[in-house]
Amino acid sequence: MTAVVTVSRRIAASAERLFDAWLDPKSLAVWMRRDGSAPSGAVADRRVGGAFAITMHDPNGSFVHAGNYTVIDRPHTLEFTWRSAATHQTDSVVRVTFTPDGDATVVEVRHELLPDAEAVQRHTEGWTEIIDRFAATFAENGEA
Amino acid sequence: MGEYQLDTVLSAVADPTRRAILDRLRVSDARVTELAREFPISLNSTSKHIKVLERARLVERHVRGRDHVLSLRAEALGEAVAWMTQYREFWEQRLAALEAFVLADADADGDVDTDTASGAER
Numbered sequence: 001m002t003a004v005v006t007v008s009r010r011i012a013a014s015a016e017r018l019f020d021a022w023l024d025p026k027s028l029a030v031w032m033r034r035d036g037s038a039p040s041g042a043v044a045d046r047r048v049g050g051a052f053a054i055t056m057h058d059p060n061g062s063f064v065h066a067g068n069y070t071v072i073d074r075p076h077t078l079e080f081t082w083r084s085a086a087t088h089q090t091d092s093v094v095r096v097t098f099t100p101d102g103d104a105t106v107v108e109v110r111h112e113l114l115p116d117a118e119a120v121q122r123h124t125e126g127w128t129e130i131i132d133r134f135a136a137t138f139a140e141n142g143e144a
Numbered sequence: 145m146g147e148y149q150l151d152t153v154l155s156a157v158a159d160p161t162r163r164a165i166l167d168r169l170r171v172s173d174a175r176v177t178e179l180a181r182e183f184p185i186s187l188n189s190t191s192k193h194i195k196v197l198e199r200a201r202l203v204e205r206h207v208r209g210r211d212h213v214l215s216l217r218a219e220a221l222g223e224a225v226a227w228m229t230q231y232r233e234f235w236e237q238r239l240a241a242l243e244a245f246v247l248a249d250a251d252a253d254g255d256v257d258t259d260t261a262s263g264a265e266r
Contacts, residue, residue, distance in 0.1 A: 005231040009239040013246040021246050031245035032238060086230075107242070109235045 008108035014104045015075035015098035022096060025052070034058040048072055052080065052140055067091070082111070153224045156200035165243050166202060169216035176212045193207065 021027040025042040026043060031055050033040040039053035046069070053066040063085055071079035075098050081091040092112060099106045156162055165179060176194060180187040181211065197203040201220045206213045 003196065004234065005228055005234055007235040007239060009236075011239075011243045013243075017246050017249075018242065021242060021249070027245065029239040034243070035237060055241065085230070108238060109239065110232055111235060117255075 005111045006010045006108065006127065008106055010101060010104050011107045016098050017076035018105050018107055019078060019098050023072070023074075027052055028052075031078075045069075046072070067094075071095070150227060152200040153202065156196050156202055157221065157224075159193070159196075160195055165190075165193060165197065166216060166221075169203065169214060170218075173213050173215040176214065179214070225244050232238060 010045045016029065021023065021031065023044065023046055025044040028044065029039045032054050034041065037057045037059075042052070044050070044052035048069055048071065051068050053064055055062050055064050056117040065082060065084040067083055069078070069080045069083035072078050077095065078096050079093065079095040082094045083089050083091055095112075095136075097108045097110075099108070157166070161183065164183065167177065168182065169176060177187065179194070180190040180229050183190060185193075194203060194205075194220075196204060202217055204217050206215065221225065
């Protein structure tokens with residue numbers, strides 16, 4: 001089984017600044033949280049193999065998101081495992097890339113929701129097609 | 145949507161032949177024998193794929209006399225898409241918050257940033 005989610009955003013800041021904001025627990029506590037909620041609790045052992053834990057507070061309670069860093073390549077790529085109640089405490093993989101674009105940086109988050117990386121690689125394309133097609137179907141039906 | 149149900153849906157669509165069958169059923173309902181003719185696989189193999197799709201409730205089978213007619217049940221896939229959409233929204237919100245954070249932060253210590261712009265540090 002497989003699922004992959006990719007989200008990107010162009011942000012008017014340097015790749016270094018964005019990379020650091022992603023890795024620094026003090027910064028994470030401020031922005032890695034639900035809108036309007038109290039700051040998250042964040043601890044991070046910032047080295048490959050090191051662990052992090054982010055406790056987010058949302059209206060339904062507090063939820064811990066935790067993982068280990070697998071790639072720390074400043075300011076290009078940050079990759080870590082990601083476990084939470086939403087992943088049933090199994091490891092998924094999040095890869096964040098920072099690509100300079102003029103005076104801004106495109107930050108892309110790729111979340112592979114699978115313990116089986118090989119299956120993700122094999123099936124990502126199919127899923128993307130399916131999603132696109134169904135999104136188009138819903139749009140045609142006016143249900144999107 | 146139950147977790148087990150989500151697993152079966154994701155497994156079902158992880159196979160290219162089964163996705164092709166779903167695509168075919170988007171166009172119109174089809175008999176099992178028709179599908180077996182249209183795809184370069186045996187009737188037996190087609191049946192196995194269809195059983196997987198039925199278990200995931202992506203496909204419904206109606207028996208009309210001797211014909212077994214299959215139709216697409218898109219809701220199950222829609223539910224899986226909705227589940228993935230939650231993650232997309234989660235990361236979209238986080239990136240928006242990251243943007244707000246670094247832009248506010250840039251105002252706060254813009255001088256420091258300028259001083260180290262030559263990049264000697266780290």
